[in-house]
Amino acid sequence: MLSKSSTYAIRAVLFLSLNSDDEKKFNPKSIAEIIDIPAPFLAKTLQELTKRNIISSRKGRNGGFYLTDADRLNTMISIVAAIDGLEKFQGCSLGLPVCDSENPCPIHHLVAPLRNKLVGELTNKTIASFTKEIKEGHTHLF
């Protein structure tokens, strides 16, 4: 469904959303230790997210990765799109050249609604709203 890279990205972004701001930044190594994922790999992932303006970073002394309130308005799907791309959510799930609701493959009617639901929710919901869920104790990161 989601690649490891994407799950790492989501976990790191939500961690930063919960714990960082303009004045409290984190370097990739410490994030990696805290959420228990490989550090150099995470660094690349965060760089990509920074390049796409989904999260913020500052170089040099006292620098690090962090989220601004503006960053927190980005959608969850933008994280997945930046890391994995959205191709895997498009096109026929059986790999047929022709497959749509008019000419469905054998699993089209089974997979398409689920996939649309998932992409839809991730498109509608922001990082902020997922963060709120965690803060209120409805979901968790650890």
Added chain:
Amino acid sequence: MLSKSSTYAIRAVLFLSLNSDDEKKFNPKSIAEIIDIPAPFLAKTLQELTKRNIISSRKGRNGGFYLTDADRLNTMISIVAAIDGLEKFQGCSLGLPVCDSENPCPIHHLVAPLRNKLVGELTNKTIASFTKEIKEGHTHLF
């Protein structure tokens, strides 16, 4: 969602379900040509399905792969389970060590119902019922 191997397997099995029986068998090369997937790769896939008694084969002259009526009663999930395993449909979608409906990760409530629905449908439906859908023109393989 499904690996390429699994999609190849599903397409090949449904093709055999539509076109083969005890007296009409297909070798992997001709199946591969017809449904347009890599032949040697398919051979391995079909061998695995045979070993798991999901499809049938006969060696030697006039041999090949085919489906019996009994084979057609296998579930669709058994194909996926044989090729990919079901691990990817279990466990936390974010990779957290603890994640269930009591202690959900941020995307648990989003992904779990969809995943359960997909696995459920593939568990309930047989190869025969998918074949029927194709025969009646409701879905297609090409």
Added chain:
DNA sequence: AAGTAAAAAGATAATAATATCTTTTTATAT
């Protein structure tokens, strides 16, 4: 202005998934 801490970039390595090719074994038709 100089030193430094950290991101950014780039090079390399390991692993897993996908794909191909070759050899061996088997069943059956003749």
Added chain:
DNA sequence: ATATAAAAAGATATTATTATCTTTTTACTT
């Protein structure tokens, strides 16, 4: 019995994903 056609098994190759390490650039602090 023998030849043969095809599955089965195994060895090899390629590609994509995941992981690690090193160097360079940047900007802040003193």
